[in-house]
Amino acid sequence: MDMTTNPQLSADTSQAKMELLFPSPVMHFDWPDSEALNEALIQAVLNRRETHTGVVKTNRGGWQSDTDLQSWDDPATRALVQRIETLAREYTARQIGRRDPVFDSGWKIRAWANVNEKGHFNRTHDHLGRYSFFSGVYYVKVGDIQRGAAGGGRTRFEDWTRVAIDVNQNADTLRRDFVMTPANGRMVMFPASLMHSVEVYGGDTQRITIAFNLYHPALGIPRLEPFLQASDWWWTNFRGLVIARRKLPEKLYALTLLPRHLFSRRGENLSSPSALLRHFKTAMGHATAQASEEFEARRNKA
Structure with a gap:
């Protein structure tokens, strides 16, 4: 069959129906x-x-x-x-x-x-x-x-x-x-x-x-439970390997980032020991998060 003369290939596809599925209402x-x-x-x-x-x-x-x-x-x-x-x-x-x-x-x-x-x-x-x-x-x-x-x-x-x-x-x-x-x-x-x-x-x-x-x-x-169970399965079964391989280097690197976060907040009243402790905990949290992100980016590039 000569495909160039096939009437199905010369049909007007502009009449095809397009369905826009599953909107996200904001x-x-x-x-x-x-x-x-x-x-x-x-x-x-x-x-x-x-x-x-x-x-x-x-x-x-x-x-x-x-x-x-x-x-x-x-x-x-x-x-x-x-x-x-x-x-x-x-x-x-x-x-x-x-x-x-x-x-x-x-x-x-x-x-x-x-x-x-x-x-x-x-x-x-x-x-x-x-x-x-x-x-x-x-x-x-x-x-x-x-x-x-x-x-x-x-x-x-x-x-x-x-x-x-x-x-x-x-x-x-x-x-x-x-x-x-x-x-x-x-x-x-x-x-x-x-x-x-x-x-x-x-x-x-x-x-x-x-x-x-x-x-x-x-x-x-719809389908929420299977999604959550799949996510939980990976963490439940492999978290030991994840922690052993990744967390120690990330924690050590976070300590090198800590000074930057300790001195990043301006105009904060740190005159009391409790305020200093809160500031340290927050800075450590941000340093740990940044270290985790940077290690993740390195793994993605590898």
């Missing part, structure tokens, strides 16, 4: 009249920072509280939790196409505060877990971005669909990412499985945000 809302609440939240977060060491997870630099902000004994944080629940009901109603009274209550919220300064950022991550279905962020004080300066610190939702794109047409291979510009009083809500990061903040004034995870027993995530 909602954002600028809460009105937020100035007073934001000022109270700033004070609550900074007070907490004075008495708690904080944790190091995806944050590189800065201070991150424990995931217990929802239980702080503070009127401002209680008001914020109410706003989170209100937007969660709207988000869910848009998702399922109706308002269901079952979502009027029963939400499980875990929230934490972030204080960042110049040069700080968050590496790529997601929040998916058995009790983490939706995630979000509330911008309390966005720093220099609010004045129109190019301060960075934007939230970047990353394209991890692994769909091929034409890199020759546009050198920016991240062009399918979605970037959310922060604004004081803006709340963003998205699936916990959506990979995201926070750009390096380049401003000179402090930046404060509050992040949170949401769970409701009336919701479910």
